[in-house]
Amino acid sequence: MKTTAVKEGNEWVLSGSKVFITNGMNANLVIVCAKTDTSLGAKGISLFLVDATLGGFSRGKKLKKLGQHTGDTSELFFDKLRLSEDCLLGELNKGFIHLMTELPRERLGCAIQAIGANDGALEETINYVAERQVFGQSVAKFQNTRFKLAELKAQQELCRSFLNACTEKLKSHEMTTEDAAILKLMTTEAQCKIADECLQLFGGYGYTREYKISRFYADARIQKIYGGTSEIMKEVIARTLFGR
Ligand SMILES: Cc1cc2nc3c(=O)[nH]c(=O)nc-3n(C[C@H](O)[C@H](O)[C@H](O)COP(=O)(O)OP(=O)(O)OC[C@H]3O[C@@H](n4cnc5c(N)ncnc54)[C@H](O)[C@@H]3O)c2cc1C
Structure with missing residues (x-):
């Protein structure tokens, strides 16, 4: 996992991407896993609720799959996407x-x-x-x-x-x-x-x-x-x- 969320003031700045997201083309709200402490391995990961209309959010192309053609799968990108503190889902680093x-x-x-x-x-x-x-x-x-x-x-x-x-x-x-x-x-x-x-x-x-x-x-x-x-x-x- 390379996506990071860095605290700046009272906001989180999310940077990275995730390939293979079911319903990625249509989702309005996505749960993103990001490293909030890169020194802690699995103990430094947090979850964020990300509104797809925010600046810095973009979608890749719809992936061409062998089957399950009625469901879309795509890559998502987060380019210095700014999130308010209340977008943290659950506990920090948990x-x-x-x-x-x-x-x-x-x-x-x-x-x-x-x-x-x-x-x-x-x-x-x-x-x-x-x-x-x-x-x-x-x-x-x-x-x-x-x-x-x-x-x-x-x-x-x-x-x-x-x-x-x-x-x-x-x-x-x-x-x-x-x-x-x-x-x-x-x-x-x-x-x-x-x-x-x-x-x-x-x-x-x-x-x-x-x-x-x-x-x-x-x-x-x-x-x-x-x-x-x-x-x-x-x-x-x-x-x-x-x-x-
Ligand atoms: C259509 C589709 C929809 C998906 N939807 C989502 C989604 O909505 N959200 C999401 O987060 N992910 C999603 N995924 C990702 C999916 O969960 C991963 O593709 C899957 O977990 C395998 O990871 P990988 O592709 O990185 O394979 P790799 O980890 O690169 O694995 C390659 C091979 O190595 C084997 N391998 C890996 N580690 C070990 C080990 N420790 N011991 C033995 N063998 C090992 C694997 O079993 C596999 O055979 C989706 C993928 C697809 C194709």
């Missing part, structure tokens, strides 16, 4: 702790997207294989198709069950960082596998944009990356096993 507190909820959101997408991909595929005729019978009649869809359905229901458990824990403020990491890792990895296996059952048509399954496939891929990559989720889980 930004990293604030982020760590909220990230599990964001990861649960990724899992909800995954479960919803998987329901859709499975439904599309079950309908398609029942209709598509090859070698005089429907694709649904092949044992491979039945077993494959049964495996995917089983994986989906296990994921849904853990999502429901985590949602209950979130409601009672008991969901841990580890719970959220396990949930995001398993549901988003399952989403990519399910989208891939379902597309396979469509054959060549699955690769065309005419069939929705190709969109499920393209939209799924980012889920293993944003909100913390699968590798970082494994790090979070491993830390709880080894104490660090």
Whole structure:
């Protein structure tokens, strides 16, 4: 993190940029993480509420992505942007702790997207294989198709069950960082596998944009990356096993 906020009188001066911001093209108010004490590492980070109409705020171009075309993602720039003191969100130098507190909820959101997408991909595929005729019978009649869809359905229901458990824990403020990491890792990895296996059952048509399954496939891929990559989720889980 290179963006800094320096106190000048009773104002903060924000300088830097952030690439990959979901809804960055449309947002009116953004939460920016900035270093308020560069000597303290993660303990010198604070959060700021930034009004996009302020001088010094600008947006980069809309990024061209592999999938999720209905959502915009862009880079944001802060050029000596002046903020009043009350734009500090939460406590000074506690930004990293604030982020760590909220990230599990964001990861649960990724899992909800995954479960919803998987329901859709499975439904599309079950309908398609029942209709598509090859070698005089429907694709649904092949044992491979039945077993494959049964495996995917089983994986989906296990994921849904853990999502429901985590949602209950979130409601009672008991969901841990580890719970959220396990949930995001398993549901988003399952989403990519399910989208891939379902597309396979469509054959060549699955690769065309005419069939929705190709969109499920393209939209799924980012889920293993944003909100913390699968590798970082494994790090979070491993830390709880080894104490660090
Ligand atoms: C479409 C999209 C929307 C996004 N929206 C937002 C947003 O709204 N707000 C926001 O703040 N960010 C957003 N992001 C950023 C996203 O969270 C990051 O891209 C993601 O966390 C990965 O960081 P990185 O791109 O810097 O990858 P890098 O950190 O460069 O990672 C590269 C590779 O190295 C691996 N790696 C990194 N560190 C380790 C490690 N310690 N151990 C093992 N492997 C490691 C990663 O897992 C990955 O495989 C978005 C990104 C995209 C593409």
